[in-house]
Amino acid sequence: MSEHKKEKFTELDVEKLNIVDKSGKVKMTLFNQDNIPPLIMGGVDIAPGHRQNDPDSGIIFFNGKGEECGGLIYGSEEDEEGNYSATASLTFDQYNTDQVVQVHYSDENDDRLYGFSIYDRPNIPLSELVEKHKQIKQSQISDEIKEQQTKELLKGNAHRAFMGKNKDGDVSVQLMDSKGNERIRMVVDKNDVPRMEFLNEKGEVTYKLPPDE
Incomplete structure (x- = not known):
């Protein structure tokens, strides 16, 4: 019987760290901006170059098949004139496809949006969707x-709900239909004025509280 050896480190510097199971299959990867993992689905990189130029570090989760199933990414950039952009996103993916739960933050020169979103995804593997989309683009x-x-x-594929603060300074809860059209909106605006609105599929307000005087 092999002896289990446990080592202790006070501090460890790495650029990429893989957490693996007993068979060596990667379950989680911690990485810096120069070592972003490829988007692995079906055992292959389905989007070569995806994220490779992004200034993001973070953690990627992998499911039992070794496919990406969510993660945490964050990063920022600033130019010589002080213009900046910063992002952070924690996502959890539907099995075999894309994210269905997301906590996200984006900020570009004080133009901020942050909150919580949920999404619908079709029951089609993401790798299959990407391949079919590629075929459509290349068709004559x-x-x-x-x-x-x-x-x-x-x-x-539809954005179904958002709760957070938008770039206009409004704090809101937005509920969308199965096509991604906003249908209910509850807001406290930047002037602390509350309102609730119901919308049709064209985005037109059909009823609101308080009602127009």
């Missing part, structure tokens, strides 16, 4: 038909 059909086919392919 008109742009109009490409747009129609892409829209049909992406059916079932």
Whole structure:
């Protein structure tokens, strides 16, 4: 029987660290901005170059098949004139596909948005969606038909809810329908004035509280 050896370190500097199971399969990766893991689905990188130029560090989670299933990323950039951008995102993915829960923050020169979102995803593996979308883009059909086919392919992907603060300074809860259209909006605006609005699928307000005088 092999003897389990436990080592203790007070401090350890690494650029990338993989947490693996007994078979060596990666379960979680900690990385800096120069070592962002590829987007692995179905055992292959389905989006070569994706994220490679982003100034993000963080943690990526992997499921039992070794596929990405969420993670935490964060980063920032600032130029010589002091213009900056900063982002942070914690996501949890639906099995075989993209994120369905997200806590996110973005900030560009004091233009901020932050909050919590949930999403719908179709029951189609993300790797299959990416491949079909690639085939549509490379096909010799008109742009109009490409747009129609892409829209049909992406059916079932929708932003369903947001709770947070937007770039206008409003704190809100927004509820969307299955197509991603905003249908209910509860707001306390930047002047501390509350309101609640119901919208149709075209984005038109059909009823509000308090009602217009």
